[in-house]
Amino acid sequence: MVTFKKKAPGPQNAALERSLPEPGRMDAALTDALMKRRTAYDFSDEPISDEHLSTILWAADGLNGKTHRDDHRTTPTALNWREIETYVVKANGVWLWNPLSCSLVFVHDHDRRRDMCLLQPLVRQAPVHLVYVFNKEKTQGFATDLAHSIVKYTKSERIATLAEEVSERSPLIDTGAKVMAVYLACAALGINCMARQTFESARVSKALLLKDAQTPICIQTLGYKPRGILDLAF
Ligand SMILES: Cc1cc2nc3c(=O)[nH]c(=O)nc-3n(C[C@H](O)[C@H](O)[C@H](O)COP(=O)(O)O)c2cc1C
Numbered sequence: 001m002v003t004f005k006k007k008a009p010g011p012q013n014a015a016l017e018r019s020l021p022e023p024g025r026m027d028a029a030l031t032d033a034l035m036k037r038r039t040a041y042d043f044s045d046e047p048i049s050d051e052h053l054s055t056i057l058w059a060a061d062g063l064n065g066k067t068h069r070d071d072h073r074t075t076p077t078a079l080n081w082r083e084i085e086t087y088v089v090k091a092n093g094v095w096l097w098n099p100l101s102c103s104l105v106f107v108h109d110h111d112r113r114r115d116m117c118l119l120q121p122l123v124r125q126a127p128v129h130l131v132y133v134f135n136k137e138k139t140q141g142f143a144t145d146l147a148h149s150i151v152k153y154t155k156s157e158r159i160a161t162l163a164e165e166v167s168e169r170s171p172l173i174d175t176g177a178k179v180m181a182v183y184l185a186c187a188a189l190g191i192n193c194m195a196r197q198t199f200e201s202a203r204v205s206k207a208l209l210l211k212d213a214q215t216p217i218c219i220q221t222l223g224y225k226p227r228g229i230l231d232l233a234f
Pocket residue numbers: 037038039040179194195196197198218
């Protein structure tokens with residue numbers, strides 16, 4: 001068990017949420033996890049347990065502060081924007097990971113896993129897809145406002161260009177950090193995992209009911225290793 005990870009949900013979290021168990025410990029040595037990290041191309045269709053899902057989501061974007069009041073995260077984001085949201089697409093519907101309460105916020109109850117894939121048939125019925133979504137609305141805050149003020153005050157095109165470049169690069173790099181954290185967690189837990197760019201952005205956005213300010217950046221498909229040919233998700 002990992003302690004000090006759960007915060008009481010605030011009054012703003014009135015949405016329908018399903019609590020996940022506390023994330024479990026991953027005791028694999030970092031060297032061993034890095035040695036085992038692989039992209040897998042086959043997945044059992046067996047559902048991922050809530051314990052494993054909670055642990056993997058915690059690795060992607062979980063609380064690791066020293067106290068209940070400290071909402072420090074397992075993965076970094078530029079300017080601490082926390083602009084990458086993790087959606088969970090499963091047979092029982094679409095959910096949004098809430099790191100503060102270690103829970104899944106209900107989006108809808110349709111199985112949209114097929115919309116997450118293009119060609120790879122073995123990926124299609126994998127039990128879980130994590131979709132990393134850039135939410136532009138979250139790239140606000142003190143540091144961003146300060147940068148805008150500097151640009152406005154100095155009227156410097158160079159600073160404006162630099163600020164623009166930072167905003168463009170950050171969601172991609174911040175997503176990469178989560179992808180790697182999940183690859184390592186999966187390696188430690190013995191779960192198959194594949195990062196994917198092969199998806200249709202418009203189809204994924206529709207399936208996840210995303211707003212205009214939200215863009216899917218990457219999908220990570222998860223599933224247990226198939227135990228035999230009949231365990232493969234055809
Ligand atoms: C951002 C990203 C996107 C990827 N997209 C795909 C993909 O669309 N299809 C695919 O088969 N593999 C995809 N991969 C997996 C890579 O092809 C894989 O990491 C590479 O072949 C190296 O293999 P390894 O991860 O086992 O070291 C992706 C990997 C990353 C990091």
